[in-house]
Structure formats: structure tokens, C-alpha cells
Amino acid sequence: MSYEHLNSFERKAIYYRFNSGESCRSIGKLLNRHHTTIMREVKRNKPPYYDYFDEAAHEKAMARRKVARHARKRNNKALYELVLSKIAMGWSPDAIAGRLKKDNPSDELMHVSHETIYQWVIKDFKAGGELYKDLAKRHKKRRKQRKYGDLRGQIKNRVSISERPKIVEDRSRIGDWEGDLIEGKKGSGFFVTHVDRSSRYLIAKKIETKQAESFNTATVEVFKEIPEHKQLTLTLDNGKEFSKFKALEGELDFIIYFADPYCSWQRGT
Secondary structure: OOOOOOOHHHHHHHHHHHOOOOOHHHHHHHHOOOHHHHHHHHHHHOOOOOOOOHHHHHHOOOOOHHHHHHHHHHOOHHHHHHHHHHHHOOOOHHHHHHHHHHHOOOOHHHOOOHHHHHHHHHHHHHOOOOHHHHHHHHHHHHHHHHOOOOOOOOOOOOOEHHHOOHHHOOOOOOOEEEEEEEEOOOOOOEEEEEEEOOOOOEEEEEEOOOOHHHHHHHHHHHHHHOOHHHOOEEEEOOOHHHOOHHHHHHHOOOEEEEOOOOOHHHHOO
16 A cells, blocks of 8 residues: 655644644554654654644745735734734724724835735634634624624534534544634625544635635635545534525535534533
8 A cells, every 4th residue: 555645734734733732643544644653743743842743844845925924014023913903803804904004104014905914814814813703703793783784594404513423522533623614704705614623624715705615715725635434424504695505515524514503612622
């Protein structure tokens, strides 16, 4: 049997579990890899005096000019902390960018685009942060207020989260995913996001509309890089953008479950 190189998905799992104190033998068992493979990966890519960092291991040879530009803004501590506080207060990235420019017209160091803020949110999510949840809660609340009586909770043939295997709850295996849709500013599109419950590995793709077909197409595309045996379950809330889930099940290997109406917190990631 030929050796297969570790992929970014596996390196993300190693990153979170090794830096949380889990043994290489335990990680190897979870990933179906020999523990010596995990040991070599950590030894080869762990910088002196620092924790093993998966992104450095997987992308150290790639050009990162765009990421570096976002990082320079993020390294402005005053700007970054102000943005975080506004997100926690429920401000949209567009509103934050506009207010900063208005309050600091001559100080470009305190200017940031809404796209850069979204990049920070995605990066924070990849690292296990919860800025994404603040944005998602904000937009879901607005949709409920504007569209009373919409079709949430009325998706036909949905399978309740109560029927989801108990093993999903304890996060002991890789392959159980949570899906969602983040809304950008008006006219700027949406982010389809999927996060693995165990490794916290995030995959995301920007789409132009929140139609169910667009969500399905983006989801199929981002899961092309994920091995089939790591596609076990997918849990969604009751947004209309998830209404064509049966077509999605037909293209991927998932069994799809739904949180109870207005209880997206049940998904837990």
C-alpha cells in the first residue's frame, strides 16, 4: 500500500490535538495513521520553542502577499481590538469599516475594509474562535424580524438532530460537520462555511446568492478535497438555503440532520 502525504485537513487536526496535549499515538488512531507518522510531522515542522503550527507546515512554500496585507492591519492592536469589540456588539463589518473611516478621516492606520474584517472572522474561526457566531446570530435575528412567518422549521423530510448518532456529541471522531451561511453587506454576497466538530477544521467559499442551489454547489466544491471517509454527518439549521438538502445528500456521502426550529445553538460547534 503506497504512502499518502498528510493533507491540510489532517494537519489541522494534529495542530489542535497535539497543542492541547494529546499524544501522537492517540492522534494517529483518530486519523488512521501510524503514530510515527504523527511524530515525524510534529518534529519536522515544529519551530524551536513554539507549538506545532499546521499552516506553517502546510503552506510555508506558498506566496502569502494577500494574507500579509491583512496581517499588517491585524497587527495594529488598537484597530484590531476596536473591530473585535464592535463585532461583539453586533455591528456588521460594513458598518465598522464605515464608522472607522468617518471617525479617523486622516489616519489610514485606523482604516480597514469590510472584506478584510471578514477575512479576520474566517481566520479566527479557523483557529477555533467564535467571532463567526456573533455575525451569524446578528444576521439570523434580522431575518426573523423582517420576515415574520417565513419557512424556517418547515423543510420537508428533514431529519431531526435528536436522531443524530450519540457519538457525534462527544467529538471523538473526525467527519461530523456543521454547516452555515454568513451574510455579507448588501450586495457583497455570502460565505458558505463548514466546520468539523472534532478538529475544528473550517472550509469556506464565497457565493453571490443564498439560494439553496448555490449553497449546494459551493458545498460540493469545498468537500472535493475532503476524503469520503471523513464525510459522515452534516448538521444544519432551518434556513431556506438548506431546503434542497436531499440533492446534497445525493452528491456527497453525508447523512444530513437539522437543529430544531430557532434552536441553531443545538449544533454546538
